[in-house]
Amino acid sequence: MWEGEGSVVELGEEERWQLLRHNSLARLALSAAGEIDIFPVNYYADGETLLLRTAPGTKLLELTVNSHVAVEIDGFTDEDAWSVVVKGTARRLERQAEIDEADQTPLVPWIPTLKYIYVRITPAAITGRRFERAPEPERY
Template sequence: MNTNDGFRELGREECLRLLEGAPIGRVVHTRHALPAVLPVNFCLDVDSAVLMRTSADSELAAAVDGVVIAFEADEVDATAHSGWSVVVTGRATVVTDPAEHGRLARTGPRSWVASPGEVFIRIEPELVTGRQLVAGLAAY
């Protein structure tokens, strides 16, 4: 990355700290051999895995189980020309262990639209990258 382009690379720990405060992110996966992006609410688990909650029979649960996907969250202040973006890439799995599902039902993300038979999707943070737009440096 060009050091004069107004962006600063973020380290893994800083990326994860920023994700903890973000209410919404986007899941990037493949749908019918094309890119698909879905906004979701989420949280981080104690091991920094990204957790989402959805209906067991949702297209999302079927599309991402066992597949490497990306997850992105950001925060932008258009007035101040500042913000950040973090991308987590890793294998997604539907949580099937009953004890783990029970724990996540208590501590995991809450659905904004509850449905019967909800499942949790876990994205292992194999690659965590991010960058921050530094105010004033990118002004033209």
């Protein structure tokens, strides 16, 4: 699988979605008024979109100002590390039928807070890489 020192392998679409489906913690990056914010979020990946829950506050306000977002997840083992980045558009779910459908997913807040607002992220692009973890090569 690995070729040469410090190899990086691009992940295929199925592997990117598999990693998204089998994880649930990410960092959400968004921008409003020229400022970039990054928020830890838990999410649910249904295979086509990402769903998250939030409450009124800075994150929701920034999502309504600028719906273009990036979501990043990563992980590692002793042998390798990986990263998946989703860039897309976020939209607050407004219709009751959408909210009822979202209520049926396994998405629940990680902390005991009321997060009753659903946001769906529709990807425009998904990238992913796997990195070989190995000792640093000799410098000299």
